[in-house]
Amino acid sequence: MKTTQKSPEAGSSPSVKQLVDEPETVTTIDTGYENLYEVACLSDEEIWTSGDDNTVKLFSINQGSLLKSIKTKSGNMPWDIAVTTSGDLVYTDNSDRTVNIVKNEEIEEVIRLQNWIPRGICSTSSGDLLVIMISDDKQTKVVRYSGSIEKQTNQFDDKGKLLYSSSRYNTYYITENRNLDICVSDEGPKAVVVVNQAGKLRFRYTGNTPAPRNKRFYPGGITTDSQSHILTADIDNDCVHVIDQDGQFLRYIDCGLSEPHGLCIDTNDNLFVAQNGNKQVKKVKYLQ
Template sequence: MDPSTSGLDVTQCDLCESAVVQMHCDTCLVKLCKACVGEHLSTGHSKPHKIIDLKDRASNLIFPGCTTHYDSLCESFCRDCKIPVCLLCVISGNTHKDHQLSLIADIFSSMKLVIQKDQKELEEIIIPTHRNITSYMQIRMSQLEKEYGYVSDSVTKHGKKWHREINKLVDKMKAEVEEMKAAHLEALTKHQEEFSQRTMKLQETLQTCKNTLASNDTSLVLTHTLLNEEYRRLPPKLTASFPAFKAQKISAENLTELFGMLTKLSFTSDEQGYFMKKAEKSPEAVPLPPVRSLLDEPEIVTIIDTGYKYLYDVQVCQSNEEIWTKGKDSLLKLFKIHPVSLLRSVRTESGNTPEEIALTYDGDLVYSDYDERTVNIVKNEQIEEVIRLESWRPVSICHTSSGDLLVTMDSDDNKHTKLVHYSDFAEKQTIQFDDESKPLYSPGFYLHISENRNLDICAADGSGAVVVVNSAGKLRFRYTGHAPAPKNESFYPVGIATNSQGHILTSDYDNQCIHITDEDGHFLRFIDCGLSYPWGLSTDSNDNLFVADSKKKSGKIIKYRYLQ
């Protein structure tokens, strides 16, 4: 087969239908072999035939014919009328006078670039996003049995609890019946004994009467005591009312109200529910921000009183003017910074204290619920469960630059800790062991995470180290503190954040300070002014640092400026 035709769908001449195609008429859009070219040129046509070699066809543009001047090809484009035009259309008449004209070749090139961009977006973003959503829905469908199993188990568990309580109540009431029956029997027995004693005395009195009547002894008759008057007065009659069980009327309505009710299954259509997957960029492709040096003395910019008794986390919103906070209760609070004011409060769906909070690139709040084993997103005043774990409990969460989600979690027995990478809430990667199959993270200690600008994942491991792995999960280094520390205590990292310079900022609870290192773990300096017990950290787009002070009854967020 001719190599020039090997990529074509039709390889035979349109005229003879047997020879291999070698030429093409761009006027008639006919494929020809060389032998049939002459025959084709002899056919009459309103436009001149344009015969080209098939292998050159891709480099020659095919212009549309003019609908007004039938023998002309349109090599220009009227931007005002948005139609192709030929040279005669331009120079004759006033139809396109003063209109903006462009060469179709230029429009063709521009549109090719636009189409290439669309193709790339389709291949790299739109189609993968739809595939991920499809996979996510498949996962959600596969979880239905388990999710509804949780509800059924809850009903069964509550039913068993009711059965136990009802059995206890029945046993208690039956015991009370037995006690009342015994008391009733005892009272009747005593009453019966009293009448038995009286009857015996009456029998004795009767016998005395008989003996006296049978005797002629005058003294015996004269001294006889008459007792019938006394015995005519009978003792009080003992009467007892039997207990009765008054059953409450049972109906489906009042029983359901007492037992508990199922919320209704509902569906909502959220226009902002899904978000487009971000195009992944290599670190080299992202221009680095200008280098900024550290201030000799960090400055306190402002102090925000949140009202929490215990405060543990802060996240700065994209506007830099608002912050989300979480304490040791079920309320999540959104504050405006200047002037300080509470904008909004959200209570967790379960009523549990959220373990940690994060913000998506769309600005939605995400929180982990340790007790419920769930990760939840707050969108348009509604809370949606997006991840539910089994045998693991979520702790720290953060979003990546590509829009994915990182979640650290503890096993139920607190013997294992791992980090899981989710894409559209579907598990993508697990990071748990180093190259020697040793645990990267210490079990039993909370793990707080942040992604650095070079895509490293930085974790504050409460056992005394900042553990940094690359995006593939390979260990890069461990930072175990710097001596001397402000309080000369052991390094106790509890919160972590990064900035545009690649700095890693870690809150040291026991030393009441912030450690700043570069992206390779080299110590740069401490921030130790005005801190009590620093916990959660967050940076804004200007690299200001927000620190949550966890000291009891402090409830304060401190904003620092520490870069030039």
């Protein structure tokens, strides 16, 4: 891990919360997927999920019951899902190169790419969408969209080197931190790559030793909380890494997780983990 510059604080400071000594599982939700990959918080009561079929499912957190199941427009598996600031679900379709939004159970195509394949997606505090995508000739970039309008592209560092790995077979996930940094989980170099709002590289985080299973860091889903912590699933070590906004390791969340993939945080800083190992979403309390 190499830190290149300090991060400014964004806006008013949130109330200070401390990491608990032992993260606690609050509840688990069975999803019914053959393989479970993603989770996105709609509210403190409801979560969206997706897996290896062509449906996105909405669950009640408290009851654990299925509230809604919607098939993708193309019939393809959604690659990644997110919830916008207005409460709509968005998902990337890796196979037909589109970004889609679900409004009142109707699906609208927002972005259709040529020569690029969308992977990870997130909604920002300003209402923009950030999409990480790969090209047919093996390049990778992050693009900021307002609706379907492209506003910004991050692809290279100050020395002209690619910020992100370049393989059509790698997985990438993305989130925005409270200080407006853009955080990408990049499977290729097994790293979290963080740039500031302008796209300038701040640091790369490549894991911490010792790891719970003594395996190499294998980053999956990524999210942030009210304290500007960055949380990244570590699929091979069955845990979640918590680092601060400047890339310093703080702790593992290692509470019986099973192949964690997707992550999201609700407004009360509860962590939701999509576990492919047992096809369950686990709600975890780790801050107080």
